[in-house]
Amino acid sequence: MSQNIYDNQAFFDGYAQLPRSQFGLDGAPEWASIQAMLPDLADKRVIDLGCGYGWFCRSARAAGAAEVIGVDLSEKMLARARELTDDPGISYRLGDLEQLALPSQAFDLVYSSLTLHYLPDLAPLLTAIHQALQPGGWLVLTTEHPIYTCPVRQGWFTDSEGQRSWAVNNYHNEGQRLSNWLADGVLKYHRTLGTTLNALMAAGFALRHVDEWGPSVEQIAATPALAEEVERPMMVLVSAQR
Amino acid sequence: MSQNIYDNQAFFDGYAQLPRSQFGLDGAPEWASIQAMLPDLADKRVIDLGCGYGWFCRSARAAGAAEVIGVDLSEKMLARARELTDDPGISYRLGDLEQLALPSQAFDLVYSSLTLHYLPDLAPLLTAIHQALQPGGWLVLTTEHPIYTCPVRQGWFTDSEGQRSWAVNNYHNEGQRLSNWLADGVLKYHRTLGTTLNALMAAGFALRHVDEWGPSVEQIAATPALAEEVERPMMVLVSAQR
Incomplete structure (x- = not known):
């Protein structure tokens, strides 16, 4: 079973303080870019793998989705998600993405945000997702960028001329990385971007967009801390079709 | 017209000393990985964009290609390529990839190795390549990796614990980069990997593999200097189909 850091109280409490937890999708700076990659959701069947508080599930229903399922490994996350809606078109389920079984051709969109870097191997899940999509159905995912995940110890350094750089090392040494994001000893998996994209293609997906x-300049003006995301990407957004 | 650094005598002389110049494809450590991405070349029509000394053109003919064309911006490179073969199935042409016109559906494989990072914009060339391929035909390309090209000044640094890292900055500031590789003031263009992959898809290509x-461990044992390529990738190999 996957590490379930979200049920760690310190992690859960820290997560609750993030802008994306407090303000939902509008607190996630990548949300406009994700929206540009999503298909029209009217009357669609949608599943969100790693749904957290359910912000995307509620957004998909607001965009006209017929039925939305949110799956998460964390009971705490699901409890909070259930508190936030009484919409009968949304259902939440406890599930481990490492051993997820999904019905055949049951969805038009599979969505997963900042979750896949917790999985040691993408192939089983991508195979499960592919068979669960209608032909032509979409997978839209975001995951931590390998430039961000690769170093054995993540961090910046500043050279003698004041240029800030992200220290990239061990890019081709894929596998476990321990970080201390919100709590000590958070276990994630580093994969090259090629590995992720090739796993998608091997599972039968046609890639559509890689972001x-x-x-943007406007986002940096509003939130100066985002300037460091120009220096190195922290996440990658991918859309693909069955 | 593209910068033609290869006709700079200092650059040309330096280039002539590289293992990949002296020993051809066997001197290029990525060659085995490229080969794994190439289609069967028997009886195929092939064009190499940025052919240099023509190593790939001769290899393609040896692998059974019916006809091979090599295109390069450098008269010096083409003169050397012509010295190295009298095969009537290979022809060499002077051409600028920034304004290349190609006949319709005339090729089964378009190949380009470590050339596209000299171009300010990929879209016109990719459109020209797409229409020049047979349906189902392949584009196999290699280009400098954006992790390698992004920094305003390329280089390594070593932290207090002896970990060597590549300094990544300005990843999202695409555009010109000046390097001093073999000669001063070599002009290249930095693009994110997403930009390159999206340009391929926008031109109509289906991505097949991203490397x-x-x-390998064996390559590092034979050539210890290659160990730094584990820390950060220097190039990316992409195959795509019309």
Whole structure:
């Protein structure tokens, strides 16, 4: 079973303080870029893998989706998600993405945001997702960027001329990385971008768009801390079709 | 017209000393990975964009290609390529990839190795390549990796614990980069990997494989200097089909 850091109280409490937790999708700077990659959701069947508080599930229903399922490994996350809606078109289920079984051709969109870097191997899940999509159905995912995940110890350094750089090392040494994001010892998996894209293609997907997300000038003006996302990408957004 | 650094005598002389110049494809550590991405070349029509000394053109003929064309911007490179073969199935042409016109559906494989990072914009060339391929035909390309090209000044640094890292900055600031590789003031263009992949898809290509090349254990044992390619990729190999 996957590490379930979200049920760690310190992590859960820290997560609750993030802008994307407090303000939902509008607190996630990459949301406009994700929206540009989503298909029209009217009357669609949607599943969100790693749904957290359910912000995307509620958004999909607001955009006209017929039925939305949110799956998460964390009971705490699902409890909060259930508190936030009484919409009968949304249902939440406990599930481990490492061993997820999905019905055949049951969805038009599979969505997964900042979750796949917790999985040691993408192939089983991508195979499950592919068979669960209608032909022509979409997978839209975001995951931590390998430039961000690769270093054995993540961090910036500043050279003698004041240029800030992200220290990239061990890019081709894929596998476990321990970070101390919100709590100590958070286990994630580093994969090259090629590995992720090739896994999608091997599972039968046609790639449609790859966005190594960076902030706009307007976003940096509003939130100066985002400027560091120009120096190196922290996440990558991918859309693909069955 | 593109910068033609290869006709600079200092650059040309330096280039002539590289293992990949002296020993051809066997001197290029990524060659085995490229071969794994190539289609069967028997009886195929092939064009190499940025052919240099013509190593790939001769290899394609040896692999059974019916006809091979090599295109390069450098008269010096083409003169050397012509010295190295009298095969009537290979022809060499002077051409600028920034304004290349190609006949319709005339090729089964378009190949381009470590050339596209000299171009300010990929879209016109990719459109020209797409229409020049047979349906089902292949484009196999290699280009400098954006992790390698992004910094305003390329280089390594070593932290207090001896970990060597590549300094990544300005990843999302696409455009010109000046390097001093073999000669001063070599002009290249930095693009994110997403930009390159999206340009391929926008031109009509289906992506087939993305390899951010890294060395094998055996290659590092034979050539210890390759170990740094584990820390950060220097090039990316992409195959795509019309």
